[in-house]
Amino acid sequence: MNEPINQISFKKEFTSQLNHPGSLLLYLLIILSAVFTISILFLIIGYILYKGIPNINLKMFEWNYNKENLSMLPTIINTLILTFLSLLFSVPVGVGSALYLVEYQKRSNKFVRLIQLTTQTLAGIPSIIYGLFGFLLFVVGLSWGYSLLGGALTLSIMVLPVIMNTTEESLKSVPDLYREGSYGLGVGKIRTIFHVVLPAALPGIVNGIILATGRVVGETAALIYTSGTVARVPSSIMGSGRSLAVQMYTLLSEGLYMDQAYACGVVLIVMVVLLNFTSSLLTKNESRN
Amino acid sequence: MNQTKIKDNLFRFLLLIIASLSIVAVLLICFFLFYNGLPAIFKIGPANFLFGMQWNPEKDVYGIFPMIVASLYVTAGSLLFGVPIGLFTAVFLSKYCGKRLHAFIKPVVDLLAGIPSIIFGFFGLSVIVPMVQSFFHTNGKGILTASLLLGIMILPTIISISENALNALPESYYEGALGLGATKEQAVFKTMIPAASSGIFTAIVLALGRSIGETMAVVMVAGNAAVMPKSVLSMVRTLTSNIILEMGYASGLHREALIGTGVVLFVFILIINFVLLLFKKSYE
Missing domain, CATH: 1.10.3720.10 (MetI-like)
Known part of the structure; x- marks a missing residue:
């Protein structure tokens, strides 16, 4: 009796579906697809962990890589260096561009459209x-050879749209009231940007940086022919060194080291899951505020 | 007052340059790819390259x-x-x-x-x-x-x-x-x-x-x-x-x-x- 009229009970829905076999079929497909999407992710993660964890041992975290011990540590350090360097370039450029688009230009401006088009591209x-481009520009054009710096610069262009888009969105979500309040107190534009707008937009910017980090950590194709495949930590950023994902690929393509490749996969998956987890926590907090 | 205005304009200009970098990046990518790739396509012959059935680098045959x-x-x-x-x-x-x-x-x-x-x-x-x-x-x-x-x-x-x-x-x-x-x-x-x-x-x-x-x-x-x-x-x-x-x-x-x-x-x-x-x- 007290059933709310804007809700349908499961039983009612089911009987109505029995009268419409087409709808029932669609309903089943919808449920099956959702179950498939979720289970495929857990299957992938579970499978890599199941195969990889038994193959992880402390020896894999030793300093030197050699035929007997395919240590992951150098490649993990290279991954961190690549991440740091690429963010060093892409964060200022990405945040700066987003600032210019949101704070200094009108929405429908031609220049804004052009920038949006290029970021989309x-x-x-x-x-x-990107890998080919990096190879042609840094390795051949500037004759740096394979280098961490070349790889990082290539990646920094690749993740630029990620940082720009997230920063732009979070700048747009800062209420104009904040800016007006600041101007009303006699504060200049630059100070308003650095002391009011950017702090308010920070969670979104950090989220962009995390997403970009995730892409750098997992990237392979853009790195093989830019930072190369040497399994050591180079003495400078002009030296060649492979990241963890590249290590995984070379181990696989050699075909002899499946166990070690699984172990790399585990470390890679753990990194990516942690990054994604932090990112979704951040967005959750943001939407709650 | 005047000084903040100069600073403001400088900052604005700096951001403009930064924002233009993504355009530069797209142009650079286009330039490097086409500049390095097109000559080969014309050397092989666009028709031979695009519609060639054979890819055999040892014989210098490149059809994709x-x-x-x-x-x-x-x-x-x-x-x-x-x-x-x-x-x-x-x-x-x-x-x-x-x-x-x-x-x-x-x-x-x-x-x-x-x-x-x-x-x-x-x-x-x-x-x-x-x-x-x-x-x-x-x-x-x-x-x-x-x-x-x-x-x-x-x-x-x-x-x-x-x-x-x-x-x-x-x-x-x-x-x-x-x-x-x-x-x-x-x-x-x-x-x-x-x-x-x-x-x-x-x-x-x-x-x-x-x-x-x-x-x-x-x-x-x-x-x-x-x-x-x-x-x-x-x-x-x-x-x-x-x-x-x-x-x-x-x-x-x-x-x-x-x-x-x-x-x-x-x-x-x-x-x-x-x-x-x-x-x-x-x-x-």
Whole structure:
């Protein structure tokens, strides 16, 4: 009797579906697809962990990589260096561009449109094309040879759209009231940006940085022919060194070291899951505020 | 007062330069690819390069037609698997799950988007390849396997963009249909999905771009034979695989031909971007 009229009980819905076999079929497909999507993720993660964890041992975290001990440590350090360097370039450029677009330009401006078009283009370019470009510019053009710096610069262009888009969105979500309040107190534009707008937009910017880190950590195709495949930590950033993901690929393509490749996969998956977890925590907090 | 104004203008100018860097990046990428790739294409002959059936670097024969076909087949196959499943999942997220379940599934989809392609490739190699192997009694690698794997990889793109498109519709579309006596499914598939078709189209085109450009996952499961495919189980080599497989040791015309392969891929991507742009414009 007290059933709310804007809700349908499961039983009612089911009987109505029995009268419409087409709807029932669609309903089943919808449920099956959702179950498939969720289970495939857990299957992938579970499978890599199941195969990889037994193959992880402390020896894999030793300083030197050699034929007997395919240590992961150098490649993990290279991954960190690559991440740091690429963020060093992409964060100032990404945040700066977003600031210019949101704080200094009107929405429908032609320049804004052009920048949006180019970021869209950058976001759509596959990583192998970035790899080719990095190879042609840094390795051949500037004759640096394979180097961490070349790889990092290539990646920094690749993740630029990620940082720009997230920063732009979070700048736009800062209420104009904040800016007006600050101007009303006689504060200049630059100080308003650095002391009011950027702090308010920080969670979104950090989220962009985390997403970008995730892409750098997992990137392979753009790195093989830019930072190369030497399994050591180079003495300078002009030396070649492979990241963890590249190590995983080379181990796989050699075909002899499946166990070690699984172990790399575990470390890679753990990194990516942690990064994603932090990112979703951040967005959750943001939407709650 | 005057000093702050100068500072203000300087800062504005600095930001302008920074903002222009992304334009510079796109131009640089175009320049380096075309400058290094086009001469080879003309040296080989555009027709011989694009429609040549043979890729044999030892004899200096460079025809990439089998790879273009392979890329298109694999991409089409991935859309065949990925689009329905992705769209149905988006419908589930938008209309069939409670807030709590949504709060669980959304991060799962995001995480799927964040899994590196090398991990997907590894998973494909050690799970999907043996599956296809035992089912069809081939060696397991080929168009079908690559399509399945890519179909999974494009799910997050399709799901999140389609879900946004569905959620952006006025609730009255859905409620109106229900009020007229439609079932929930009829309401979704006959009113909401047609109304959200522009968003769904965008999702499909972006997924297409991701599929055609994917390298690491495809190279591990497609078999990499540079010949025309005979069936969906044939081993193929895509444009992307061709670059990653041979760039390491190529030199001279061989290397230039690989860059030419990249140019062809890049042109495909530019066309996809252009279609999206035109489409968005026509909707505005």
